[in-house]
Amino acid sequence: MIANVRIWLADKLPAWIFLALLLSIWQWAVAQEWVASYLLPSPLQIYQTTVELWPEILTATLSTAQSISWGLGLSILSGVTLALLFFAIPIARRAILPFCIFFQTVPIISIAPLLVIWFGFGQPTVKASAFIVSLFPILANTLTGLQETDPQLKELFKLYKPSIWQLIFKLQIPSAIPYILTGIKISAGLAVIGAIVGEFIAGGGLGSLIDAARTQQRVDLVFSGVLMSSGLALLLVFTIEVISRLLLRGRPYLRKP
Amino acid sequence: MPSIEVQQLSKCFSSDARAVFSELSFSLSLGESLCLLGPSGCGKTTLLRLLMALEQPSSGTIYIAPALAMHMSYVFQEPRLVPWRSCLENVLLPLELTAQNEASAKARAVDLLQRLGLADRLRHFPRELSGGMQMRVALARALITQPKLILLDEPFAALDERSRFRMQDLLLDLKDRLSLQYVFVTHSIAEAVYLGDRILLMDNLGRTRDWRAIEFAQRNQLLKLTPNFNSVVQIYTQLFGEIEQSMPASIHVRPAR
Numbered sequence: 001m002i003a004n005v006r007i008w009l010a011d012k013l014p015a016w017i018f019l020a021l022l023l024s025i026w027q028w029a030v031a032q033e034w035v036a037s038y039l040l041p042s043p044l045q046i047y048q049t050t051v052e053l054w055p056e057i058l059t060a061t062l063s064t065a066q067s068i069s070w071g072l073g074l075s076i077l078s079g080v081t082l083a084l085l086f087f088a089i090p091i092a093r094r095a096i097l098p099f100c101i102f103f104q105t106v107p108i109i110s111i112a113p114l115l116v117i118w119f120g121f122g123q124p125t126v127k128a129s130a131f132i133v134s135l136f137p138i139l140a141n142t143l144t145g146l147q148e149t150d151p152q153l154k155e156l157f158k159l160y161k162p163s164i165w166q167l168i169f170k171l172q173i174p175s176a177i178p179y180i181l182t183g184i185k186i187s188a189g190l191a192v193i194g195a196i197v198g199e200f201i202a203g204g205g206l207g208s209l210i211d212a213a214r215t216q217q218r219v220d221l222v223f224s225g226v227l228m229s230s231g232l233a234l235l236l237v238f239t240i241e242v243i244s245r246l247l248l249r250g251r252p253y254l255r256k257p
Numbered sequence: 258m259p260s261i262e263v264q265q266l267s268k269c270f271s272s273d274a275r276a277v278f279s280e281l282s283f284s285l286s287l288g289e290s291l292c293l294l295g296p297s298g299c300g301k302t303t304l305l306r307l308l309m310a311l312e313q314p315s316s317g318t319i320y321i322a323p324a325l326a327m328h329m330s331y332v333f334q335e336p337r338l339v340p341w342r343s344c345l346e347n348v349l350l351p352l353e354l355t356a357q358n359e360a361s362a363k364a365r366a367v368d369l370l371q372r373l374g375l376a377d378r379l380r381h382f383p384r385e386l387s388g389g390m391q392m393r394v395a396l397a398r399a400l401i402t403q404p405k406l407i408l409l410d411e412p413f414a415a416l417d418e419r420s421r422f423r424m425q426d427l428l429l430d431l432k433d434r435l436s437l438q439y440v441f442v443t444h445s446i447a448e449a450v451y452l453g454d455r456i457l458l459m460d461n462l463g464r465t466r467d468w469r470a471i472e473f474a475q476r477n478q479l480l481k482l483t484p485n486f487n488s489v490v491q492i493y494t495q496l497f498g499e500i501e502q503s504m505p506a507s508i509h510v511r512p513a514r
Contacts, residue, residue: 152333152335152337153339155337156337160350161354161355166353170354174341253340
């Protein structure tokens with residue numbers, strides 16, 4: 001037990017010490033007026049602003065979190081479904097996948113105005129923006145996972161003449177699980193970006209809060225917004241990790257490195 | 258009426274112009290078990306895969322009596338266990354895929370695993386088992402469908418000597434009790450002599466020699482290093498001309514069952 005704590009401390013402590021050091025230097029530098037506090041507010045000031053405006057920040061954070069959940073949820077659902085479709089019907093893959101790749105190369109910031117025209121201001125556009133940027137990694141990863149099934153296991157299954165559904169659900173999807181999870185983790189980070197970008201254009205949530213704070217020269221509030229959005233991304237990755245562990249229930253789907 | 262009849266069988270992989278073997282013919286009567294014996298690369302596995310229809314012959318025909326063909330099983334050279342399924346679930350896989358997973362199946366699988374010395378490993382995943390244990394699970398998976406003909410590709414090569422002897426005896430026992438017929442690939446002369454009613458010697462030049470164990474003497478006599486057993490070694494030495502000098506002396510023939 002004590003040995004475990006020691007290992008954990010040895011692993012994590014350096015980062016925490018570095019963070020404390022960084023914050024102290026930052027606080028000290030601002031206190032010494034080496035940097036103007038309206039350009040770089042001190043950590044303490046950012047904390048005070050966050051506490052002061054907590055109800056507004058929380059509302060904005062929850063709104064962004066909701067958009068991200070919708071966008072990412074839809075991406076997972078449609079990404080996995082599309083990958084299965086492309087895998088089962090190769091001609092569909094050859095016909096549609098190139099356009100998916102092309103679509104992926106278009107920067108979300110350039111499509112966002114178009115989304116506002118189609119979906120209007122507010123959450124629908126934000127959800128659509130989060131969905132669009134997070135779809136491709138899940139689609140591409142799932143497809144790779146389905147195609148990378150161990151040929152030896154495929155041959156084993158072939159001995160028993162399985163139906164296409166047995167093959168997909170008992171072999172190919174379980175084989176693709178590590179790939180799907182990696183896709184979801186990449187997409188989670190992108191969905192946060194997509195939502196914030198969407199909010200810059202369509203309003204609402206943390207994006208709007210950051211943008212409004214910028215126009216009012218409230219750099220401390222900008223920092224609060226930035227911290228909340230990265231906190232959101234971390235929380236999302238953590239939640240995905242917990243859910244995937246619960247779903248896998250200790251089964252060794254993931255290959256040994 | 259033969260149970261298996263191979264006529265003028267040739268196999269040539271397109272990437273390799275040289276035939277693995279050509280115009281190979283033999284037939285087995287009902288209940289007769291065959292060992293395919295020869296050095297690495299002589300085509301034993303290829304012949305076994307052709308019998309299972311995992312490969313297509315370049316020319317020639319393979320006949321397997323319908324009663325056997327309907328109930329065939331195959332054990333690969335490596336265990337090929339599904340990594341995310343437990344021992345027990347791996348054994349039950351063929352029944353799930355062929356929709357024979359009735360209530361009694363689980364009890365049968367547990368019984369089989371017990372007989373193979375894996376009673377305390379039912380819930381373990383393949384990565385938690387040694388290579389030999391994994392191979393025994395693979396054997397249980399092949400036996401769970403109650404096959405009439407089982408094709409085995411060096412299944413006991415990875416086992417320690419004691420387990421190997423036990424598995425060989427188990428196979429002979431199944432042959433006696435359930436009239437299980439098998440084709441067994443090995444490069445061990447002792448194993449071939451112990452397990453085969455017939456031995457098909459193969460060499461790297463595509464030559465074969467069909468050898469009937471029963472013709473030599475009583476099997477049990479044969480296994481006590483009789484002159485007859487030495488003659489097997491002589492045939493082998495003559496045929497391949499590459500057996501090591503020390504080979505006859507180093508072969509330990511186990512006492513009869």
